[in-house]
Amino acid sequence: MLIKRTGDLKTSEITPEHLYLNRRDFIRGASAAGIGLASSLVFPDPARSDDRWPRGKRGPYDTDEEANTFKDITTYNNFYEFGVDKSDPAANSAGFQPKPWTVRIEGDVKKPATYNLEDFIKPYKLEDRIYRMRCVEGWSMVIPWRGFPLSDLLKKVEPTSRAKFVTFETVYRPGQMPGQKQRFLEWPYVEGLRMDEALNPLTLLAVGLYGKDLPNQNGAPLRLVTPWKYGFKGIKSIVKINFTDKEPRTTWNISAPGEYGFYSNVNPGVDHPRWSQKSERRIGEFFKRKTLMFNGYADQVASMYAGMDMRKNF
Ligand SMILES: Nc1nc2c(c(=O)[nH]1)N[C@H]1C(S)=C(S)[C@@H](COP(=O)(O)O)O[C@H]1N2
Numbered sequence: 320m321l322i323k324r325t326g327d328l329k330t331s332e333i334t335p336e337h338l339y340l341n342r343r344d345f346i347r348g349a350s351a352a353g354i355g356l357a358s359s360l361v362f363p364d365p366a367r368s369d370d371r372w373p374r375g376k377r378g379p380y381d382t383d384e385e386a387n388t389f390k391d392i393t394t395y396n397n398f399y400e401f402g403v404d405k406s407d408p409a410a411n412s413a414g415f416q417p418k419p420w421t422v423r424i425e426g427d428v429k430k431p432a433t434y435n436l437e438d439f440i441k442p443y444k445l446e447d448r449i450y451r452m453r454c455v456e457g458w459s460m461v462i463p464w465r466g467f468p469l470s471d472l473l474k475k476v477e478p479t480s481r482a483k484f485v486t487f488e489t490v491y492r493p494g495q496m497p498g499q500k501q502r503f504l505e506w507p508y509v510e511g512l513r514m515d516e517a518l519n520p521l522t523l524l525a526v527g528l529y530g531k532d533l534p535n536q537n538g539a540p541l542r543l544v545t546p547w548k549y550g551f552k553g554i555k556s557i558v559k560i561n562f563t564d565k566e567p568r569t570t571w572n573i574s575a576p577g578e579y580g581f582y583s584n585v586n587p588g589v590d591h592p593r594w595s596q597k598s599e600r601r602i603g604e605f606f607k608r609k610t611l612m613f614n615g616y617a618d619q620v621a622s623m624y625a626g627m628d629m630r631k632n633f
């Protein structure tokens with residue numbers, strides 16, 4: 320028989336897929352730690368695998384950090400409507416139907432309306448933006464979102480001068496969302512932003528990631544993305560957007576008011592009552608890294624909070 324030289328073999332031809340992935344995670348951790356492995360002598364460089372979103376800034380809001388894999392982003396999730404474990408949303412959301420979908424715009428707004436999702440999205444130019452995301456639990460990811468600035472929607476629907484806040488509501492569908500049959504949280508999940516936060520150019524309504532439609536576990540078909548805030552502000556599977564003059568209730572604040580405030584800005588200087596926020600673990604890496612003020616977006620957002628006490632307004 321012919322004997323292939325190792326250099327001609329792809330690692331995936333020699334190793335079963337699950338071992339291959341585990342080894343890649345291991346090597347990724349090792350290289351993040353600066354531990355040099357002479358791996359190229361044994362098998363091809365796994366970092367060259369093509370399952371990553373191409374690295375590099377393509378717009379002013381992009382991070383140049385390496386994206387997490389599609390697999391990381393779609394199997395390690397928080398979406399309590401499908402269960403409280405990180406693996407539950409991927410495991411329990413296959414029966415969720417994001418089509419057809421209806422979004423209502425209401426409250427202090429000149430053009431209230433009910434749209435189907437296609438019509439809702441049609442006026443806007445979709446962009447791919449690669450953002451750092453930081454969960455309050457102390458882990459982070461880099462995610463290439465596809466969406467449009469929330470400010471584009473606001474220009475179109477025209478909030479009135481009374482409107483000081485925007486609120487968002489997740490769909491309530493216990494038949495398709497098994498977690499909603501239990502009282503993990505008060506349902507439906509609700510969130511909100513101050514008007515200037517909603518107008519900030521970083522704030523996106525996302526309809527996709529990795530260039531594809533949002534997977535159910537990531538909040539199909541429409542979710543909020545505010546990368547300078549803890550992950551829980553990024554409400555998923557939105558059916559209602561409301562404009563109001565009062566600071567809105569938000570799900571995690573209802574559930575534990577001493578632990579989660581309205582603002583929820585990423586802040587290494589304000590610890591969660593039960594744990595530090597000074598560092599975080601990037602999913603796929605081994606060692607922790609320092610958490611940055613506003614998750615590294617201070618240049619774009621700090622001015623919105625000038626003069627506010629960030630300890631009181633956590
Ligand atoms: N409706 C709803 N939205 C939600 C959540 C949730 O449980 N329900 N979890 C939040 C939390 S805590 C985080 S960290 C992010 C996670 O988003 P991802 O799974 O797409 O990374 O979604 C947020 N949006």
Ligand SMILES: [Mo]
Nearest residue numbers: 454455550551
């Ligand atoms: Mo989170």
